[in-house]
Amino acid sequence: MKQLRTIIIGLLVLAMTASAASRITIKITRGVDSPTNIAVVPFLNSTGQQLPESMSQVIANDLELSGRFKSLSRTAMPGLPSQQESIVMRDWRALNQDYIVIGRVDNDNGRLRMTMELFDVFTGQRAITPKTYYAQPNAMRAVAHRMSDEIYEHITGTRGIFSTKLAYIVKSQRGRSTEYRLEVADYDGANAVVAHRTPMPIISPKWSPDSKKIAFVTFDEVGRSRIDMLDLASGRVTNEIQFKGINGAPAFSPDGSKLAFTNSQDGNPNIYVKDLRSGRVQQLTDHWGIDTEAAWSQNGRQIVFTSDRGGMPQLYMVRATGGRAERITFEGNYNARAQFSADGQYIVYVHGKGGDNFNIAAMNMASRQTRILTATTLDESPSLAPNGSMLVYGTKQQGKGVLAWVSVDGQVRSTMPVVDGDVREPAWSPYRGD
Amino acid sequence: MSKARLMQIATLAAAVSLAACGGTGSDDSNTVDTAENTATETVEVVEPVVEEAEEMVEMVEEDMTDWAQQERDFLVENSTVYFDFDQSTIRSDARQTLNAHVGYLLANTGATVSLEGHADERGTREYNVALGERRAQAVESFMKLKGVKDDQIEVTSFGEERPVSTDHALNRRVEVRYLAW
Incomplete structure (x- = not known):
């Protein structure tokens, strides 16, 4: 019967060392x-x-x-x-x-x-x-x-996210020097392993859609930035983008074939798209303002990005093939770092009202209605779970960076207690093998 | 006579050591002997004078080295200029510091700097990298307007990743870092 x-x-064997974090x-x-x-x-x-x-x-x-x-x-x-x-x-x-x-x-x-x-x-x-x-x-x-x-x-009736992973950055002191670690853990922060460590800052880790690679931004001793790629199976790090000027904000297209990024070789930051197969790079935006933090819609046709062309950072949308950008945020003097939900129905982003008041907000793309999801200060780096039910973000607790989770309806909030060092820049993995 | 000659040598020594800074010292030092028209002087007199002169040359060179080092120390100690919130305009209190660097870069065309832009922690990290770069570019424009050459300057940005204080105002800055003196 x-x-x-x-x-x-089978346990996924990663070429990583176990983290000391409890x-x-x-x-x-x-x-x-x-x-x-x-x-x-x-x-x-x-x-x-x-x-x-x-x-x-x-x-x-x-x-x-x-x-x-x-x-x-x-x-x-x-x-x-x-x-x-x-x-x-x-x-x-x-x-x-x-x-x-x-x-x-x-x-x-x-x-x-x-x-x-x-x-x-x-x-x-x-x-x-x-x-x-x-x-x-x-x-x-x-x-x-x-x-x-x-x-x-x-x-x-919705697929669960309990087997997905988080990547995030830990900044900690080792003796007199500072260490930055790119760690990968279960979605709840357990079973953390160190995937990469360096004395230089790391920001903006992003999972490839097949969850085999993580693109991230790092710097050299005098502040030259570049985009590197970590292969999770081998633990190997290779350089992906290093043009003149700043190189940042990597974003994989949903099919994994392209990488959008920010570069300032012409004197001011614009958004470019690199075809990862051919290596060809195309310029997507061309404006005297700061254009950065590109994010793809799930069908790969739209890109939302941050621009201060209107004076303060606001969110704009442009077709992934280029064209005129349309401003989509008007409330608050700071709206940045957007991410589309998997169903394309909403975006989440950082919303600032002045001073230290930065929260995570969500906008319904059809009605353009917005809702603020978090209630702390200096909230940043929202990253959605692949089923869209909740997101993880970085915030401050007792002056230290911690991760926090909130359901997209804003009803449930939880935080990870302070561990060894500052934890920031969480990135929720896609479903494995999708 | 010997006193006058000493003065002459001292003046030349200064010129030599100045030229030495430019890397062409050895040729000029050879002209010291040939330019002198004092063949009738006795050996006994000349020798102590030459010894003294050599001491003078060493002394003056030491002074020059100290002075150059002091200038570099000053530039390293005064390598940071600050900015207002979300602004990239050069503040009036930054001009004196920047002028000192401009002076050095104009006098030493082989010297190169990276202008490292920084932001405070408010706002997103990637936007702050861009904001830091914009501040470094403002310093670059200031220096270029005063004649510093394009290939002496590199603009970079750490965004909010390298704070030096919990005070936001001290983190919104550009650091002038010498890649070559």
């Missing part, structure tokens, strides 16, 4: 009003050994962070069932639970076998076809994220 599908998770916990500062109630029961552990991760805790954490769920605390649970037969649905109904998750972890010839089942408490029926995962203990967290993705997609 039980239809089992088997999945084996596990990052997430504090949710504000939640939705009517979340889905879900009880994630601690998984039965039949291995007889202490496991490195609590599957139920990772899953409950994922679901809560999305802002769509409220998970039942273990102490409030009427029992700890690990199979369908031991679930007394009415007990869970009495606790207003919408869903219950059970599972188990078993030994299987030196690796772990993990199963998860989701039940609709109201109907008492199994909600999704259970899958069995096989993995080494160090991949338990990755398996738990995959299970969260399954649960999230079934209940919300």
Whole structure:
């Protein structure tokens, strides 16, 4: 009767060194009003050994962070069932639970076998076809994220982002010198690994659409900027763009064939597009003002960018083939660094009202209505999750750079506590293998 | 006579060491002996004078080296000019500093500088790189108007990545950095 599908998770082996940063916990500062109630029961552990991760805790954490769920605390649970037969649905109904998750972890010839089942408490029926995962203990967290993705997609109808990654920059002191690290971690900041380290500043990391490469901007000792490309599998860094003047703000086209960037070889920053196959470079904008921070629409036909041609930085749109640019922001004296959502329906960007008041805002592209999503100061570098449900951004806490997450409806906010050094410039990865 | 000659040699020595700065010192120093028309002087008199003169030359050269070093030290200590928020206009309080650099670059046409633009932390990082460059370009224009050659100047920008203070006003700056003296 039980239809089992088997999945084996291999650990992505990156040519990287493990970061010294400890596990990052997430504090949710504000939640939705009517979340889905879900009880994630601690998984039965039949291995007889202490496991490195609590599957139920990772899953409950994922679901809560999305802002769509409220998970039942273990102490409030009427029992700890690990199979369908031991679930007394009415007990869970009495606790207003919408869903219950059970599972188990078993030994299987030196690796772990993990199963998860989701039940609709109201109907008492199994909600999704259970899958069995096989993995080494160090991949338990990755398996738990995959299970969260399954649960999230079934209940919300939207693909989950719990198996995606974040790239970000850490600036830290090592003795008397400053070190900049490009790190890659799970979407929640856990399992951070150092992908590249240098004594010179790094900004603007951007994932290639196949999530195999990260383009970033760095500088030499006297401030000459260039765009380098990191190959994640080999850890190798190669130079991609280094013309006269500033070189910055890389942005891959959605199909990965082109890279938009900023260069000032003619004396002022304009937007250029490099064809990554032929190496050919074309100039997209030509204006005496500062044009920078290009971002592609998901269909690759439009580019939104920042320009101060009107006096202060504002957002403009231009066809990716060139032409006249149209200004799209009019509220506030500073609107910059936009990114399109995957469905193309909205953009998120940095919105400034003067002084230190910089927040993350979203604009509906059809109605041009805007909404401010964050409430701290000096908020910057918004990066959307590939399903568009939430974004990560950089902000300041006690004078230090930290990452923060907010749902795109502005309802749920959470921050990553201060770790070793200043954390900034987060970039949310695309779905792997898309 | 010997006193007058000493004065003469001292003056020449100064010229020699000045010329030495330009890299053509050895030719001029040969002309010192041939230009002198004092063959009738006794050896006993000439020798101590020559010794003294050599000491003078060394002394003057040392002074010149010190002076050049002092000028460089001054330029390094006064290498930063500041800007107003979101502005790239040269402030009046920056002119004296910039004029000192212009003076050096005009006198030393082999010297090159990078003009490193910087911004405070407000606003986006990429826009601030552009803003830093615009400030460095303002300094470049100022220097070129005063005759500094194009190939002596390179414009770069660190944006907001290299703050020197928590005070925004001190971070909005251009640093004149010598790539070659």
